[in-house]
Amino acid sequence: MTANSQLKLDIENVMSVRVGSDHGITERELKGIRNSAKQAIKKCMERYHAGEIGFMKIPHNYSALEQINASARGHKNRWENLVVIGIGGSSLGITMLSDALCHPYHNFLDRELRNFSPRLFIIDNIDPEALSGLKTIIDPEKTLVCIVTKSGGTVETWGNFFQYLSIFDYKPKEDQIVAITDEEEGFLNKFAKIHGCPILPIPKDIGGRFSVLTPVGLFTAAMMNIDITRIIEGARNMHDSCINMDFENNPALQIAAITWFLLTRKKKVISVMMPYSNALRSFSDWYGQLWAESLGKRTSLSGATVFAGQTPVQALGATDQHSQIQLYREGPNDKLISFIAVESFRFGGPMHKAPEGTPLEHLRFLDTAEVLNIELSGTREILTQSHRPNLTVTLPAVTPYYMGQLIYLYEMTTLYTAILLNINPLDQPGIEAGKQYVRDSIEKVYLARTGDA
Numbered sequence: 001m002t003a004n005s006q007l008k009l010d011i012e013n014v015m016s017v018r019v020g021s022d023h024g025i026t027e028r029e030l031k032g033i034r035n036s037a038k039q040a041i042k043k044c045m046e047r048y049h050a051g052e053i054g055f056m057k058i059p060h061n062y063s064a065l066e067q068i069n070a071s072a073r074g075h076k077n078r079w080e081n082l083v084v085i086g087i088g089g090s091s092l093g094i095t096m097l098s099d100a101l102c103h104p105y106h107n108f109l110d111r112e113l114r115n116f117s118p119r120l121f122i123i124d125n126i127d128p129e130a131l132s133g134l135k136t137i138i139d140p141e142k143t144l145v146c147i148v149t150k151s152g153g154t155v156e157t158w159g160n161f162f163q164y165l166s167i168f169d170y171k172p173k174e175d176q177i178v179a180i181t182d183e184e185e186g187f188l189n190k191f192a193k194i195h196g197c198p199i200l201p202i203p204k205d206i207g208g209r210f211s212v213l214t215p216v217g218l219f220t221a222a223m224m225n226i227d228i229t230r231i232i233e234g235a236r237n238m239h240d241s242c243i244n245m246d247f248e249n250n251p252a253l254q255i256a257a258i259t260w261f262l263l264t265r266k267k268k269v270i271s272v273m274m275p276y277s278n279a280l281r282s283f284s285d286w287y288g289q290l291w292a293e294s295l296g297k298r299t300s301l302s303g304a305t306v307f308a309g310q311t312p313v314q315a316l317g318a319t320d321q322h323s324q325i326q327l328y329r330e331g332p333n334d335k336l337i338s339f340i341a342v343e344s345f346r347f348g349g350p351m352h353k354a355p356e357g358t359p360l361e362h363l364r365f366l367d368t369a370e371v372l373n374i375e376l377s378g379t380r381e382i383l384t385q386s387h388r389p390n391l392t393v394t395l396p397a398v399t400p401y402y403m404g405q406l407i408y409l410y411e412m413t414t415l416y417t418a419i420l421l422n423i424n425p426l427d428q429p430g431i432e433a434g435k436q437y438v439r440d441s442i443e444k445v446y447l448a449r450t451g452d453a
């Protein structure tokens with residue numbers, strides 16, 4: 001594996017020769033798909049060159065990367081705990097990166113084994129128990145709090161921060177809070193300025209679900225000693241592939257065009273994301289938000305009512321072979337299943353040498369990773385035999401570099417799919433309406449209780 005090697009994409013099992021022409025793509029259809037893809041990349045490149053797609057600038061924004069690294073350096077080795085408060089795009093990417101790249105039992109390791117990085121607690125939902133539970137395990141004096149909200153006004157995030165302050169009855173010093181928010185406006189921006197807390201800016205043109213490679217995801221990653229420069233190098237490498245006009249060498253364009261075709265012509269209305277690696281379990285959650293929020297749109301760019309979208313479903317191999325696969329194999333044939341395979345694992349090793357004559361004694365010739373990958377091949381095969389289209393992305397290993405590639409691959413895939421569906425992937429009117437409703441309801445309660453109603 002070289003520094004510049006790349007994720008591999010295998011689309012063989014979406015073709016009709018493998019899964020039949022009712023559910024797969026014929027050679028003739030593939031020609032049509034290539035033509036549509038050509039139009040999509042043209043439109044994408046026009047918008048990219050006009051500077052309209054914020055997240056596509058990230059791989060070349062060296063100064064933003066240096067600012068994040070410098071800020072993390074100022075906090076390194078100082079804190080026993082890092083509490084990150086944010087929700088949606090302001091937490092899912094952080095969880096994905098830390099689950100993928102930290103030790104699987106990071107918070108249980110002692111300081112030296114953690115290489116002096118803090119224990120990490122990500123608080124997203126406004127569930128009262130999640131925060132109260134922290135009271136028994138962290139000392140607020142030894143804790144850095146990172147508040148993440150692009151808009152600056154998300155109710156759950158502020159609710160959690162206020163609850164944090166009240167359960168500990170503690171006022172953090174100004175260097176104990178890092179605010180990650182819009183560069184110019186919003187309530188968190190104001191709050192940070194009033195209280196003298198440093199602000200790490202989220203560029204205006206990058207929305208929550210596309211923001212993991214900004215300070216939103218990278219500050220925490222740097223605090224956890226993850227090499228964020230390598231993450232960005234991986235993203236940069238993938239950027240080059242994903243703007244390649246040649247369909248066969250552009251993995252995002254291929255996945256997007258296949259998805260669009262199977263969704264609109266073969267009714268594959270569900271997108272299952274199934275990594276075979278615990279480290280990538282949260283990748284599926286991050287992908288779920290990216291896919292649902294970007295593609296779930298009522299209207300097309302021309303104003304027609306289209307109710308676009310493909311429902312994302314999170315699964316984990318091999319665990320979900322023991323639950324969801326029954327449905328995928330024998331239930332409605334309405335899914336495109338994406339597997340993420342990993343070639344080489346950080347930890348692992350041979351199985352215990354079971355004595356001859358015991359059940360499954362032949363496991364002794366294999367290590368855990370081999371068994372996992374045999375399970376993946378088996379699942380791919382049985383689904384294909386049942387005419388269920390599926391594709392596989394293979395990572396040489398779960399490293400910062402390949403995570404950068406994987407993240408950028410799916411951001412670009414989302415963008416191309418939206419272009420093909422003729423919808424805007426960068427807004428989220430449905431989410432905004434929900435947020436406004438919550439704010440209004442809270443205000444009504446406030447007015448009723450203060451007698452101002």
Ligand code: PA5
Pocket residue numbers: 087088089090148149150151152153154157207208209210293428431
């Ligand atoms: O992708 C999005 O825009 C949303 O999911 C947001 O990330 C989420 O609502 C949190 O918003 P904010 O970062 O403004 O607190």
